[in-house]
Amino acid sequence: MQLLKEKILSEGQALSEDILKVDSFLNHQMDPLLMKEIGKEFAKRFEQKEITKVLTIESSGIGPGLMAALVLEVPLIFARKRKSLTLTNDLVTASVHSFTKQETNTITVSNKYIEAGDKVLIIDDFLAVGQAARGLVDICSQVGADVVGIGIVIEKAFQSGGKDLREQGFHVESLAKIAELKFGEITFVEEKEGAPINV
Numbered sequence: 001m002q003l004l005k006e007k008i009l010s011e012g013q014a015l016s017e018d019i020l021k022v023d024s025f026l027n028h029q030m031d032p033l034l035m036k037e038i039g040k041e042f043a044k045r046f047e048q049k050e051i052t053k054v055l056t057i058e059s060s061g062i063g064p065g066l067m068a069a070l071v072l073e074v075p076l077i078f079a080r081k082r083k084s085l086t087l088t089n090d091l092v093t094a095s096v097h098s099f100t101k102q103e104t105n106t107i108t109v110s111n112k113y114i115e116a117g118d119k120v121l122i123i124d125d126f127l128a129v130g131q132a133a134r135g136l137v138d139i140c141s142q143v144g145a146d147v148v149g150i151g152i153v154i155e156k157a158f159q160s161g162g163k164d165l166r167e168q169g170f171h172v173e174s175l176a177k178i179a180e181l182k183f184g185e186i187t188f189v190e191e192k193e194g195a196p197i198n199v
């Protein structure tokens with residue numbers, strides 16, 4: 001998605017060979033016009049899937065997830081990382097190790113909102129080693145819901161998550177795929193030829 005790649009190049013910062021900082025439009029301040037386009041793009045890529053729910057994880061998945069849900073006209077559910085005083089009954093949980101924060105969270109969803117028979121589109125901001133996506137898949141399988149797609153805003157293709165999830169048979173779509181990060185330098189995977197280009 002060209003608009004997203006341009007935004008990453010103009011505002012993203014490679015903090016190291018592993019971590020991309022995009023606080024100015026995705027992870028802290030959010031750019032609503034970009035989020036709107038992201039929502040439309042996800043809806044287009046998964047339009048044949050008869051999605052009934054979009055599922056994400058707080059907090060950075062909520063923006064793109066909600067925009068996709070808006071276009072698809074289905075509810076968005078976000079898994080919570082912290083215990084909620086009001087979310088008390090019929091909880092489904094999974095364990096997720098955070099790549100950036102190096103901590104393990106128990107994520108929670110009420111089975112009132114994701115049920116057997118649902119066709120779920122999982123959305124997240126980043127895909128690194130795939131722990132967050134796998135936690136959300138785990139929640140869906142516990143309640144008997146079907147994961148029909150995984151939509152990622154930025155995939156770090158040099159990490160294992162995307163390859164692993166695709167090998168497991170999931171339909172993963174990423175709007176920007178990063179081939180390599182070096183301090184101060186961001187290289188995308190060239191989708192058409194399949195060869196990396198330095199933009």
Ligand code: 5GP
Nearest residue numbers: 019020099100126127128129130131132161
């Ligand atoms: P995974 O579970 O695939 O290993 O990592 C995905 C999660 O970690 C995302 O939900 C995202 O919040 C965070 N994450 C992973 N890599 C990055 C990164 O390079 N930059 C930012 N900002 N977040 C990341």
